[in-house]
Amino acid sequence: MKNINKNRLFIASCLALITTAMTFAIRARLETVFGPEGIGLTLEQIGYAFAPAFFGFTIAMIIGGPLVDLLGIKKITWMAFLTHAVGIVLTLLADSMTSLFIATLFIGIGNGFVEAALNPMVASMYPEQKTKMLNRFHVWFPGGIVIGAILGWLIMDVLGLSWQVMVGALFIPLVIYGVLFFGQKIPVTERVQLGISNQKMFSSVLKPLFLFMVACMFLTAASELGTTQRIESLLKESVAKPLLVLAFINGIMALGRLFAGQVVHKLSPSGMLLYSAIFTFIGLWLLTVTSGGMTFVAAAVFAVGVTFFWPTMLGFVAEYLPETGALGLSIMGGAGMFSVSIVLPVMGNLMDNASAAEALRTMSILPAILIVAFFGLHMYMKKRQKTFEV
Template structure:
């Protein structure tokens, strides 16, 4: 990869993912701003207003994924920058459910384009260390949620400033990653580098193993992001500052992903996924039984569970089905976000009409199903020789 500054591109990618993650945390704080005690929307209405963050993400990935090979990583990355900027401005101007919906749509498209372009770029730049580097890249998703949670808490709860100023802080990392990407040469995707035809790429995403992983992605993403996105409503009766619990969860996730290489070497991707499902189930179930300081213990167990879900699902596909290329990674990410767009209004309805504990119990069913599925995956993978397992 001559004349490609891999280190600068990787750091810029991490900052771009930081923006994506901060939007999740700040949006979680906006739930109380636009909710019954603020603008007056019901929690179900807010759920619908927030859904474009996820299906907009899905749309961007499904459209952007195949285009990454033809248009190039660079152009898709700049589309992410532009739509991020539009979404942030529109969020600041939002006043009702419709304007919040449209603002969230542009943010979601920007987030999706970030993942559509940068996941395959990192897989291409580090072909021998996909699991490790994709986990290191995705450190900045929980890391960004920590930053966004603390920023939201500090700006609004400590400083007493407006929510518009809180949203405006997103411009800082946005401009940083725009500057770092400016004028850089980008690599081609791994599928292009391997010389895999477009026909074979599309054929690869119809393989039973790939379809199975898409099914699992629906459940892993809903478990992780559905819970984290509604943390304010789920835990407001248990602790005084739910956003600090969100920061705590994501601090653990960021630390775990930073050291994912050693874990991947010991467990392999399929082993990491089974380990994650067990802890995610235990954590969610314990959250229904605890309050006060003990909530943090349950949250820590949940955090250990969801730490490796997203990046390891992607690295599994990148390692075992590399011919799927950017399309495969985009379908996986898109499926994950689509599932969250479905689960958020459902959770909102439960929260409006029942209780937070009921919502947590229902969510715990998802990792319980995953435990069974990932046991089956481990058995299957032991019977086949992996194409390329990397630490």
């Protein structure tokens, strides 16, 4: 990888992911701006308006995955930059469910292109440390949510400025990552480096183990992002400033991912996923029965659970199914975000017609299923490892 500035590219990638993550935190704060006490949308309508952030992400991942190998990582990265910019401008102009829907769609597509391009770039730059470096890269998803949540709280709740100022803050990381990527030589994907054919890549994504991981990604992503995206409404009766709970959760996640290397050393990826599912289930259940300061205790347990879900799912595929290439990583990310687009309106309906606690109880079913699934995966991987050793 001659003439490739890995450090600059990694920092630029992290800033692109910070931009992506800040949109999640800022969108969570916009729920009250556009909701019943603001512009007047119902919580179910908000769910539909926010859904494109997730299925738009999926569309970009599914399109961007194969195109990363064909067009190169650089072109997909600049497509992310452009759609991010358009999405931010349209969000600033949004004043209805329809306009918010369109703005959120562009943001979602930009976010999807970021992951479609930069997950395989990180994997190709650090072939011997995939799970560790993907976790380190994904530090900046919760890290960016912390930044966005605190900025949203400061701008709107402390300084009393308009929501447009909060949204406009997204231009800061956007411009910086654009400058850092400009003029840089970017590596080809690992699949291209290994000379794996398109035919083998497409056949590999039909392997039972990969399909199993895709199914699990539906549940891990919905457990994490479905909950955090609607935290303003879910916890408004339990705690005074739900956005600070969001920052707290993501602060724990960022720290956990920063030290993921040590955890990977002690636990296998499948073991990490099993423990994650257990803590996520306990955390969600605790959030249904706590209030006030104890909400932060429940949130901490939930945060420990979801910390390693997303990057370890990607790391598992990159390590054990490398022949799936950028397409495999894109399908995984796309499946995760698509599941959240389905969950958001369902949660909104539950909150409109039942209660926030009922929505959280329903969500806790997902990690309960994952405990069984990941226990089976862990046993399978241990058996497979023993077979290879023999």
